[in-house]
Amino acid sequence: xxxxxxxxxNSIFNSLDALKDRDLELSRRVIADDERTDxxxxxxxxxxxxxxxxxxxxxxxxxxxxxxxxxxxELERIGDYAKGIAKISxxxxxxxxxxxxxxxxxxxxxxxxxxxxxxxxxxxxxxxxVLKLATSLSQEDDMVDELxxxxxxxxxxxxxxxxxxxxxxxYLLWAAHNIERIADRATNIAERALFQATGRVMELGGPTQAxxxxx
Amino acid sequence: xxxxxxxxxxxEAKSDNILSFDPAExxxxxxxxxVSYGSKVAIEGINFQVPRNKVVALIxxxxxxxxTLIRCFNRMNELIPGARVRGNVLFSGNDIYTPATDPTEVxxxxxxxxQRPNPFPKNIYENVAFGLRINGFKGDLxxxxxxxxxxxxxxxxxxxxxxxxxxxxxxGQQQRLCLARALAVDPEVVLMDExxxxxxxxxxxxxEDLIGELSAQVTIVIxxxxxxxxxxxxxxxxxxxxxxxxxxxxxxxxxxxxxxxxPKDPRTEAYVTGRIG
Numbered sequence: 460x461x462x463x464x465x466x467x468x469n470s471i472f473n474s475l476d477a478l479k480d481r482d483l484e485l486s487r488r489v490i491a492d493d494e495r496t497d498x499x500x501x502x503x504x505x506x507x508x509x510x511x512x513x514x515x516x517x518x519x520x521x522x523x524x525x526x527x528x529x530x531x532x533e534l535e536r537i538g539d540y541a542k543g544i545a546k547i548s549x550x551x552x553x554x555x556x557x558x559x560x561x562x563x564x565x566x567x568x569x570x571x572x573x574x575x576x577x578x579x580x581x582x583x584x585x586x587x588x589v590l591k592l593a594t595s596l597s598q599e600d601d602m603v604d605e606l607x608x609x610x611x612x613x614x615x616x617x618x619x620x621x622x623x624x625x626x627x628x629x630y631l632l633w634a635a636h637n638i639e640r641i642a643d644r645a646t647n648i649a650e651r652a653l654f655q656a657t658g659r660v661m662e663l664g665g666p667t668q669a670x671x672x673x674x
Numbered sequence: 675x676x677x678x679x680x681x682x683x684x685x686e687a688k689s690d691n692i693l694s695f696d697p698a699e700x701x702x703x704x705x706x707x708x709v710s711y712g713s714k715v716a717i718e719g720i721n722f723q724v725p726r727n728k729v730v731a732l733i734x735x736x737x738x739x740x741x742t743l744i745r746c747f748n749r750m751n752e753l754i755p756g757a758r759v760r761g762n763v764l765f766s767g768n769d770i771y772t773p774a775t776d777p778t779e780v781x782x783x784x785x786x787x788x789q790r791p792n793p794f795p796k797n798i799y800e801n802v803a804f805g806l807r808i809n810g811f812k813g814d815l816x817x818x819x820x821x822x823x824x825x826x827x828x829x830x831x832x833x834x835x836x837x838x839x840x841x842x843x844x845x846g847q848q849q850r851l852c853l854a855r856a857l858a859v860d861p862e863v864v865l866m867d868e869x870x871x872x873x874x875x876x877x878x879x880x881x882e883d884l885i886g887e888l889s890a891q892v893t894i895v896i897x898x899x900x901x902x903x904x905x906x907x908x909x910x911x912x913x914x915x916x917x918x919x920x921x922x923x924x925x926x927x928x929x930x931x932x933x934x935x936x937p938k939d940p941r942t943e944a945y946v947t948g949r950i951g
Contacts, residue, residue, distance in 0.1 A: 514948075515901075515902050516947065517901060517905070517934050517935075517946040517947055517948075518934060518935060518936065518937050518942075518943050518946050518947050519943060519947065520947050521934075521935070522935070522936070657936065658931075658932075658935045658936025659936075
């Protein structure tokens with residue numbers, strides 16, 4: 460799982476660097492590396508299936524295996540979003556950026572931070588600590604959503620100003636959308652971490668974020 | 675001289691680890707139940723409620739008093755020389771251990787199926803009819819025998835050979851015959867002490883299916899060493915554990931989800947994950 464999360468983080472950083480620096484070779488490498496991410500996810504799934512089949516796990520063992528299955532799927536999807544950003548870079552080719560990328564890197568910084576902390580939550584066993592980590596992630600996700608909306612409005616303005624900006628504007632909208640989805644998936648990972656720690660399925664961002672009694 | 679005080683970890687369960695029910699829902703209850711065989715205390719201080727028309731599994735490592743506890747519920751322990759029961763066992767609010775209570779009557783209303791099938795050396799029909807006959811049943815015996823065999827999912831297999839010996843049936847069929855025998859007298863509770871442990875997987879699956887179907891009309895308490903079985907069939911699970919002094923105590927009692935998914939007591943966690951037991 461740690462290897463998989465490392466692969467995915469690398470992909471995100473590389474895809475964003477490639478977008479900013481117009482590094483098409485790096486973009487191609489991100490796309491090729493996605494195969495390794497996919498393979499790692501399936502390796503993890505196979506190990507989980509084997510353990511379920513042979514060991515009939517219960518309690519924390521069962522919750523851990525279920526959390527691993529679900530989180531590895533989320534990580535693989537995050538890897539796909541990074542690949543998507545790399546593909547956008549290739550489509551933009553050598554065209555200059557439409558504008559200085561300020562909010563998009565800021566979104567990416569938040570999203571990657573969220574991913575790191577969601578994985579911390581997965582490794583943590585104390586329910587109260589996991590809830591604290593998960594709750595802060597939910598709040599950061601709201602910030603990423605706000606930034607995404609700001610990017611969308613800025614780009615729409617640019618596209619309305621000059622139709623020549625539409626193609627690049629649309630690509631950047633997609634890039635921002637992919638980063639916003641990375642943040643969402645990080646929140647999902649935190650929810651799975653909470654399930655692992657407490658045995659309860661809870662949606663983050665609900666009206667009350669209290670642990671169930673006895674957790 | 676330095677005196678070292680050794681603190682023994684309390685074996686008592688935290689009260690919030692033991693489920694309790696609305697009195698109107700409770701069909702069986704043990705209060706401060708302690709059983710000893712001669713000088714050896716087997717179980718101690720058990721407080722435990724069984725809700726009506728549910729399946730409750732008693733689980734725990736060997737030697738923690740599961741069979742002792744289940745046998746208290748229909749006074750089977752007193753058939754064991756030297757057995758002594760202290761505390762109370764209430765059936766629908768009435769203490770079954772008062773001198774005025776007829777233990778045979780208790781055993782009609784709280785039936786039992788044992789680990790090894792034990793049909794009588796009689797034909798299939800008479801196995802089922804036996805309890806009704808000795809109880810002076812005056813109604814339609816054929817109808818009750820058929821209904822009991824249907825409830826035990828055995829009727830289709832034996833309807834054309836009711837005069838065959840009960841001992842001619844396979845192990846799984848014999849166990850279902852014993853269940854039909856228990857059901858014939860219309861009990862409110864059926865106790866099952868490892869009912870499938872001597873059966874093949876298919877027969878085991880049949881018994882488990884039956885438990886699910888029967889629990890709509892009958893309360894079932896089952897002792898099982900098979901944790902997956904308990905997780906499949908039980909609504910609630912009660913965990914017994916013994917410390918170094920080998921006295922069984924109730925350490926956790928909760929819903930199936932809780933005991934097998936997120937147990938509260940670390941000893942339960944260790945047991946259901948296979949680290950002890």
